[in-house]
Amino acid sequence: MSESNIPLKPVWMVVNGEVCERQVEPRLLLSDFLRHNLGLTGTHVGCEHGVCGACTVIVDGDSVRSCLMLAVRANGCDVRTVECMGRVDALSPLQEAFREHHGLQCGFCTPGMLATCADALGKYPLESDEEIRDVLSGNLCRCTGYQGIVDAVRVCVAARNALRDAAADTNQDT
Structure with a gap:
């Protein structure tokens, strides 16, 4: 359980070529997962509404706004950030x-x-x-x-x- 008593969900993905497995809150944004859980601060968070594009990363070959995608939706995906x-x-x-x-x-x-x-x-x-x-x-x-x-x-x-x-x-x- 997390601090807010929300059950954690297992998530794994390949980020910049490395397999990452964590337990996360279901509402955790991919941008926050990358920055706070993995320490990949190259993904910037600007507007948090998907408008500015600062948080854009590549997920399974397509550019996506990581501030609009939940980390659990990236489960099993290949994610590439500016760090790679x-x-x-x-x-x-x-x-x-x-x-x-x-x-x-x-x-x-x-x-x-x-x-x-x-x-x-x-x-x-x-x-x-x-x-x-x-x-x-x-x-x-x-x-x-x-x-x-x-x-x-x-x-x-x-x-x-x-x-x-x-x-x-x-x-x-x-």
């Missing part, structure tokens, strides 16, 4: 593009932006700035004006497309 995207001494290509193109300032929205962009890069063509801005429309940033973020994503789209084309050329040669 790179390290200070080894940024991911997306993080490097954000750095190079000034896609962050205060950094509060950045983890959610990175999760949203990583998801979108794997799913959508993102052939125009309009498409990139549409993907980003669910994430709020008060500092950057978004242009640096759009530039960073555009660079990653070009790199993704070049890698895809190179792989296609290699497959045609064999």
